[in-house]
Amino acid sequence: xxxxxxxxxxxxxxxxxxxxxxVLTSMFPPALIDEVIQRAGRVEQRHRLLPARVVxxxxxxxxLWADEGYEEVxxxxxxxxxxxxxxxxxxxxxxxxxxxxxxxRLGGGVMKMLFERVCISSV
Numbered sequence: 027x028x029x030x031x032x033x034x035x036x037x038x039x040x041x042x043x044x045x046x047x048x049v050l051t052s053m054f055p056p057a058l059i060d061e062v063i064q065r066a067g068r069v070e071q072r073h074r075l076l077p078a079r080v081v082x083x084x085x086x087x088x089x090l091w092a093d094e095g096y097e098e099v100x101x102x103x104x105x106x107x108x109x110x111x112x113x114x115x116x117x118x119x120x121x122x123x124x125x126x127x128x129x130x131r132l133g134g135g136v137m138k139m140l141f142e143r144v145c146i147s148s149v
Contacts, residue, residue: 047103050086053144059083062143066136075120076128078136085129085137096122 056079063069063078070078080103087103094102100119120128 047087050083050090054083054086054140058143059140062136062139066133066139068132068136074128076124078132081128081132082136082140084125085132096125100125 059079059082063082068078076084084100084103087099088096091099091102097119104119
């Protein structure tokens with residue numbers, strides 16, 4: 027039950043969900059993600075429900091919502107991107123199996139390269 031002055035969100039989305047997506051896209055701009063995907067040789071050969079860029083954001087989002095399942099993380103991710111006008115059109119949440127396969131197609135090299143690009147050494 028919301029407190030006085032609070033508005034209860036009908037779809038269950040929290041403000042922190044939107045902030046989390048904003049942090050992801052500001053720290054990891056789409057151009058950077060695309061560059062890393064290309065350098066890693068993981069650009070898709072055909073149009074997929076889960077393009078490589080979305081799979082990278084999904085993998086990062088799994089860290090933000092570590093207590094949630096794959097399908098809920100995907101729902102939160104795309105819902106946040108829709109509110110930021112970075113995602114257009116209808117989209118159905120893929121199954122956990124489809125998300126697992128998409129992560130396997132992406133491979134670990136992309137995430138390693140991304141980490142190396144944004145990580146600042148404290149040594």
